[in-house]
Amino acid sequence: MAEVRLSPRQLAEELGVSTRTLANWRWSGVGPRYTKLGDGRTARVRYRRADVDAWLTARECGAAA
Numbered sequence: 711m712a713e714v715r716l717s718p719r720q721l722a723e724e725l726g727v728s729t730r731t732l733a734n735w736r737w738s739g740v741g742p743r744y745t746k747l748g749d750g751r752t753a754r755v756r757y758r759r760a761d762v763d764a765w766l767t768a769r770e771c772g773a774a775a
Contacts, residue, residue, distance in 0.1 A: 714759035721757050741765070
């Protein structure tokens, strides 16, 4: 099965943030891991579903139920 990769627009919609927020997270190194499909500032960015899920899990807070 092919690995699911999300565009910044898809991920922003899912997380309820703007694509600019995702770009800021990439620049500052605080968001989920991503892949650049090419070189330079205009290269397309994609997020692996597994990396997004791991990033979200690492940010869970509170007591386990």
